[in-house]
Amino acid sequence: MSKILTGGSGQHITAAQAVSYVEGRLGADEVRRLEAHVQGCGGCENSIRNMRAHCAEEDGRIAAEWFLERPTCPPQDELQQYADDKLPSQRHEAVRLHLELAGCEACQAVLDAIRTNDPQAQALLETVKARIKKEISTRRK
């Protein structure tokens, strides 16, 4: 990414401003001024676009690690308590936000498994265990 020049009759945005804008750290007035400038300046528009892509990629990488580590996921026994409506109200609300707003798929899957009494799936378990073992020993050969 190239360094953005300042000065001249048109004040271009600096790299620091571009970063702050994309990260949402500029105040409303600054955002208005910046956006008004960017509308008429192809170079700055390009810089903002590149910066957005850069930030999105970094966030995606962090999110990938977050997904693998699940640092904010409640433990399974807490999800069981949530399913049984036995959590204190503040904690219940925090778990609800994690499930419904953050939409944690791992926790939703665990909760679904806790709530669903599926005799077919239970019966499938033994078949699955045997099949998995057979497949593993075949692949190891």
Next chain:
Amino acid sequence: MALRGIQMEWSEQTIPEIMRAYCDGQEWAADLVVERLFLPVLRYAEKRTAQYRLDRSHASDAAQEAFVVLLSKRSEIWQGRSPLAYLMGIVKNVIRKESRSRRAVNASAGAGNDGEPFDWMGQVAASDRSELTRLVGRERAGIIRGAFRRYLGDIDEKQAQVLDLRFTGGMEPAEIAQVTGNTRETVSVWVCRFKEYFRDWLKKNVDPRGTKFATLWDAWKKLKVDS
């Protein structure tokens, strides 16, 4: 009988402990892993197949494939991360591949494109997800979770919730502000603070040379020249 006693004892252990037992060669631990995790993984696979409009039978196949991959390669792949998240990642990829191959067949047959559901995480290729673990090494994979937990332990629940909504939910700062009652600027500052912390932690603990993280930081350094 003695073996059954051990198995019953282990059924109370956590999944990471059971996985470690399996990686240490305790074959019976595989049964426990399947018992504890198969149903959540199956439920997840069923949701994914529904999203991609595939037949439900693909869910069971994808779930089983995920366990075969996890258990046949033991510690090579698992590397101390959350097994459930790892299994879900495999399921997601298996189902996505199945969906794509079906669309390729339909396209050549002249059928319409159903399109893929939006996947915020899909921006990072599946193979890249293990880049950080590859960088820190299998034995040290736990330090990544430690880094996250350390930061979360130092902030209040409101900030933790914001990070959860951003990195689990993929929500934009404006949306997070709306649902949590914080201002957009506050949300952005909290997210940026965490990212600065994580960048610093990575630089101290990981050798990023030649990786995409390094590329991002080089670009970042150039960008910050003016600040």
